Amino acid sequence: MVNDFSIHVATVNGSGSQTANNVLLRAILQMGVPVSGKNLFPSNIAGLPTWFTIRVSEAGYLARRARNDVLVVMNPETAAGDVAAMGPGSAIVINDTLEVPDVPADRFVYRVPMGKLMEPVTTDVKLRRLVVNMIYVGVVAQLLGIELQEIDRALQAQLGRKPRALALNQAAVRAGAQWADANLQKADPYRVERRDLTAGRILIDGNSAAGLGTMFGGVTVVSWYPITPSSSLVESLIGFLERFRRDPKDGRRTYAVVQAEDEIAAIGMVLGASWAGARAMTATSGPGFSLMAEFFGYGYYAEIPAVVWDVQRVGPSTGLPTRTAQGDLAFAWSISHGDTQFPVLLPGSVHECFEFGYRAFDLAERLQCPLFVLSDLDLGMNNWMSEPFVYPEQAWDRGKVLGDAELAGLAKFERYADPDGDAIPYRTLPGTKDWKGTYFTRGSGHDEAARYTENPAAYVKVMERLKQKMANARELMPAPEVREAQGAEVGIIAYGSSHWAVIEALDQLAAAGVKASYLRVRALPLAAAVHDFTRRHARVYVVEQNRDGQLGDRLRAEVSECAARVRPVLHYMGLPLDAQTVTDGVLAHERATEGAPR
Amino acid sequence: MSATTPPPAGQPTNRVGLTRADYDGSRTTLCPGCGHNAITGGIIQAAWEAGLEPHRVAKLSGIGCSSKTPTYFLGHSHGFNAVHGRMPSIATGVHAANRELTLLGVSGDGDTASIGIGQFMHLVRRNVPVVYIVENNGVYGLTKGQFSATADVGSTRKGGEASRLNPIDLCALAIELGCGFVARSFSGDQKQLRPLLKAAFGHRGTAVIDVISPCVTFADHEGSTKSYAAVKEHDAPLHDIEYVPYFEDIAVDYEPGTTRDVTMPDGSRIVLKKLEVDYDPTDADRAWTVIRQARAEGRLITGLLYVNQKTQAFDVERDMVDAPLASLPLETVRPPRAVLDEVMRAYLDGAVAAAAGGG
Ligand SMILES: Cc1ncc(C[n+]2csc(CCOP(=O)(O)OP(=O)(O)O)c2C)c(N)n1
Numbered sequence: 001m002v003n004d005f006s007i008h009v010a011t012v013n014g015s016g017s018q019t020a021n022n023v024l025l026r027a028i029l030q031m032g033v034p035v036s037g038k039n040l041f042p043s044n045i046a047g048l049p050t051w052f053t054i055r056v057s058e059a060g061y062l063a064r065r066a067r068n069d070v071l072v073v074m075n076p077e078t079a080a081g082d083v084a085a086m087g088p089g090s091a092i093v094i095n096d097t098l099e100v101p102d103v104p105a106d107r108f109v110y111r112v113p114m115g116k117l118m119e120p121v122t123t124d125v126k127l128r129r130l131v132v133n134m135i136y137v138g139v140v141a142q143l144l145g146i147e148l149q150e151i152d153r154a155l156q157a158q159l160g161r162k163p164r165a166l167a168l169n170q171a172a173v174r175a176g177a178q179w180a181d182a183n184l185q186k187a188d189p190y191r192v193e194r195r196d197l198t199a200g201r202i203l204i205d206g207n208s209a210a211g212l213g214t215m216f217g218g219v220t221v222v223s224w225y226p227i228t229p230s231s232s233l234v235e236s237l238i239g240f241l242e243r244f245r246r247d248p249k250d251g252r253r254t255y256a257v258v259q260a261e262d263e264i265a266a267i268g269m270v271l272g273a274s275w276a277g278a279r280a281m282t283a284t285s286g287p288g289f290s291l292m293a294e295f296f297g298y299g300y301y302a303e304i305p306a307v308v309w310d311v312q313r314v315g316p317s318t319g320l321p322t323r324t325a326q327g328d329l330a331f332a333w334s335i336s337h338g339d340t341q342f343p344v345l346l347p348g349s350v351h352e353c354f355e356f357g358y359r360a361f362d363l364a365e366r367l368q369c370p371l372f373v374l375s376d377l378d379l380g381m382n383n384w385m386s387e388p389f390v391y392p393e394q395a396w397d398r399g400k401v402l403g404d405a406e407l408a409g410l411a412k413f414e415r416y417a418d419p420d421g422d423a424i425p426y427r428t429l430p431g432t433k434d435w436k437g438t439y440f441t442r443g444s445g446h447d448e449a450a451r452y453t454e455n456p457a458a459y460v461k462v463m464e465r466l467k468q469k470m471a472n473a474r475e476l477m478p479a480p481e482v483r484e485a486q487g488a489e490v491g492i493i494a495y496g497s498s499h500w501a502v503i504e505a506l507d508q509l510a511a512a513g514v515k516a517s518y519l520r521v522r523a524l525p526l527a528a529a530v531h532d533f534t535r536r537h538a539r540v541y542v543v544e545q546n547r548d549g550q551l552g553d554r555l556r557a558e559v560s561e562c563a564a565r566v567r568p569v570l571h572y573m574g575l576p577l578d579a580q581t582v583t584d585g586v587l588a589h590e591r592a593t594e595g596a597p598r
Numbered sequence: 599m600s601a602t603t604p605p606p607a608g609q610p611t612n613r614v615g616l617t618r619a620d621y622d623g624s625r626t627t628l629c630p631g632c633g634h635n636a637i638t639g640g641i642i643q644a645a646w647e648a649g650l651e652p653h654r655v656a657k658l659s660g661i662g663c664s665s666k667t668p669t670y671f672l673g674h675s676h677g678f679n680a681v682h683g684r685m686p687s688i689a690t691g692v693h694a695a696n697r698e699l700t701l702l703g704v705s706g707d708g709d710t711a712s713i714g715i716g717q718f719m720h721l722v723r724r725n726v727p728v729v730y731i732v733e734n735n736g737v738y739g740l741t742k743g744q745f746s747a748t749a750d751v752g753s754t755r756k757g758g759e760a761s762r763l764n765p766i767d768l769c770a771l772a773i774e775l776g777c778g779f780v781a782r783s784f785s786g787d788q789k790q791l792r793p794l795l796k797a798a799f800g801h802r803g804t805a806v807i808d809v810i811s812p813c814v815t816f817a818d819h820e821g822s823t824k825s826y827a828a829v830k831e832h833d834a835p836l837h838d839i840e841y842v843p844y845f846e847d848i849a850v851d852y853e854p855g856t857t858r859d860v861t862m863p864d865g866s867r868i869v870l871k872k873l874e875v876d877y878d879p880t881d882a883d884r885a886w887t888v889i890r891q892a893r894a895e896g897r898l899i900t901g902l903l904y905v906n907q908k909t910q911a912f913d914v915e916r917d918m919v920d921a922p923l924a925s926l927p928l929e930t931v932r933p934p935r936a937v938l939d940e941v942m943r944a945y946l947d948g949a950v951a952a953a954a955g956g957g
């Protein structure tokens with residue numbers, strides 16, 4: 001098994017295994033072999049079990065794999081279960097102080113005296129506890145053939161600024177590797193071999209990518225309330241802003257970040273700032289997104305831009321707060337009371353998290369309404385290999401804003417009129433001198449001139465235009481990505497982080513003799529191309545990480561004549577989606593339909 | 599109409615060349631006699647006298663009869679009638695985007711002390727520059743007279759039901775939260791309200807003015823502690839107030855030793871004429887004592903309760919550049935390509951600790 005297996009590390013939350021796992025991950029990447037890293041962590045700061053999985057895949061598959069091949073056992077509490085979950089042929093590296101029931105003979109068990117190996121490394125007991133993780137790094141490297149100089153390079157990059165920590169960690173890695181070399185008989189089949197498949201690739205999490213994109217979008221006002229898994233998006237953004245968005249002359253900030261008292265205040269600040277002409281954003285997750293609902297309706301009706309990232313986690317309610325899901329799609333689409341609809345971006349990669357980071361502002365300002373970017377915990381908080389990001393080539397689009405210069409040439413200004421026939425009105429900003437541009441913004445009934453009204457016809461006129469605006473947005477939003485298999489009867493539709501499992505599943509399906517086209521939805525409202533794809537394929541599988549098949553429901557509603565052919569493939573247990581689940585889901589239906597009249 | 603239109607002949611103009619009518623809004627739709635209407639009049643007059651430029655003012659409000667009033671004044675200012683209780687967050691965002699705007703917030707006691715108490719407190723805590731006017735009638739006018747959180751113990755609704763819970767005193771709360779300008783007034787006392795408003799316009803930070811404003815429809819009966827009759831009977835001004843703007847060279851002739859002066863950052867002065875007692879509005883402890891005593895005695899203390907010009911406004915604390923953030927050009931807010939290259943290099947080298955990775 002060269003370059004095609006998964007390493008599963010079971011540790012205790014807060015035990016400092018983060019550096020160890022990252023070093024393994026990076027060392028493999030540096031050997032030219034594609035990797036991905038997924039962190040399965042509890043809602044807890046320290047003490048509960050946590051797992052980190054490294055997938056090594058020469059084929060470049062980055063999705064979670066359901067099966068693990070190499071296990072590192074560091075947590076006494078979960079040791080028995082962790083070991084029991086390993087299949088025949090797997091390799092198990094275990095701290096020899098841990099008690100585990102007998103392991104069947106067809107598993108390869110390596111017992112390592114980690115505590116003893118740490119003794120010569122340092123006398124400091126606390127440090128021993130933290131650095132002991134580097135022992136398994138050394139052992140695993142030795143067993144799997146991960147080059148020690150790449151481990152060193154990875155350590156250096158992470159700890160280069162702390163020479164003492166670096167030396168200590170290096171010593172622990174050496175101790176582990178040397179001991180393994182002298183004492184372990186390699187019996188398992190798993191090996192990493194140098195390739196040249198990762199040159200120029202970065203490893204980054206989606207939240208950092210989104211934070212970076214947000215900065216390059218020219219954000220000026222950020223308001224947020226911390227919630228997993230969105231916090232690291234704003235925290236990384238703050239880091240970038242602090243470094244790169246100070247006035248070169250006096251070091252003052254060209255932005256404002258406000259940690260709000262709650263998510264209602266956060267979205268209020270964003271709407272206030274956007275109304276006054278700033279590029280403003282917030283990031284949250286399910287519970288916070290729910291709190292914002294009233295203000296979203298306001299933003300929709302009063303037509304105020306706002307960029308809101310919802311890094312989805314498992315609901316309902318507090319749900320599984322550190323587990324991934326795509327459960328907010330239906331909610332996002334019409335989140336407020338009355339008739340509301342919202343544009344939604346669905347990034348499927350860290351690259352897209354970066355790109356949507358800045359494009360979201362262009363779209364929200366063009367469409368003059370709150371716009372949501374639905375990421376998820378898997379995409380946002382896990383490590384993804386990616387091409388480096390591309391600098392935004394185009395200038396920004398600030399949408400239809402009239403300043404004094406433009407107003408001077410106009411006989412009149414009506415905030416909610418549609419002079420261009422594209423259902424998008426013009427807006428002015430407070431501070432505009434020309435009194436023609438003044439208007440009063442309200443969430444209550446208003447006519448085209450922004451005057452209060454309860455007149456039925458005037459109300460309907462504005463509402464119909466808003467509907468038309470969203471209809472037009474179908475083709476303004478990023479188009480879906482289609483991989484057409486000529487003549488395929490099977491079509492697969494997915495979005496967001498599911499993408500990675502689906503592209504792997506396409507290969508599995510092909511191997512099983514099923515030819516399938518694939519469409520990745522990148523936005524709501526659904527583009528005509530999504531409807532057409534559905535019409536073109538006899539059987540359409542909609543892959544989602546939620547219980548109710550939320551995108552499938554939309555699709556059935558919008559392409560009602562094809563409703564019967566839309567079938568859900570669902571996965572919502574909190575773990576990132578894996579290819580086998582998709583393949584099995586599709587095959588189950590396919591086998592059932594086989595022979596049936598089509 | 600534009601700002602450059604010459605004023606009609608014969609109409610007096612203020613220092614920015616505007617007539618009082620230029621500060622009007624649309625016609626009120628509130629009940630005739632509602633206290634809120636009088637406050638609207640006070641705002642119009644004070645804004646005109648202070649020479650606020652309408653285009654530099656943003657009017658903000660929540661939901662309620664009181665929160666409707668921004669349409670009735672300063673018709674040439676942009677306005678934002680937000681959702682219930684959430685005007686403070688809107689104000690914070692507007693200020694963050696454009697620190698050059700003068701923010702005029704109008705709210706009600708329900709909007710502020712009930713649903714919006716959290717946002718109100720955090721606005722004050724952040725010291726966002728807003729003139730925050732609470733039109734306080736002790737009830738929810740717009741939903742037909744239910745008690746708000748400022749209703750006094752024993753005050754009755756029209757049907758006779760008495761309020762049993764302790765009221766929230768927004769002024770005491772604001773002082774506790776470090777607010778640098780806290781006043782209480784009465785919609786029926788324009789002589790006091792106007793100079794307070796003008797002084798508040800000049801304050802750099804949150805200025806809270808709690809204006810008792812009787813609801814003639816639901817809280818003007820006997821038994822209501824915020825009826826016109828009750829307020830007139832119990833109103834106990836701390837001082838007479840005169841506001842001397844920096845641009846007006848008027849001498850206020852009071853006998854020496856009978857006044858206290860507060861100088862504003864722009865050089866304007868608040869002149870407080872002593873009444874029965876010599877009240878020092880820079881002493882927070884004193885303010886609390888006076889508020890507490892007045893409540894115990896059923897008196898309504900009005901005037902400038904507390905002032906502190908040394909608080910740091912939100913934009914200063916955030917260390918924001920002078921220019922409104924909303925006005926910054928793309929070159930300023932989109933770092934150059936080299937910055938992305940630098941960040942990408944760090945990720946390429948693994949110099950950035952990846953976000954995930956296990957405890
Ligand atoms: C979220 C929400 N809940 C309830 C209401 C109904 N509502 C409208 S105004 C109001 C109370 C307003 O009271 P106050 O702020 O004191 O204003 P007043 O009418 O007395 O001036 C309520 C409860 C609403 N508009 N929004």
Ligand code: SF4
Binds near residue numbers: 740
């Ligand atoms: S109901 Fe009360 S508060 Fe509302 S407008 Fe009438 S008098 Fe004013």
Ligand SMILES: [Mg+2]
Binds near residue numbers: 735
């Ligand atoms: Mg009220």
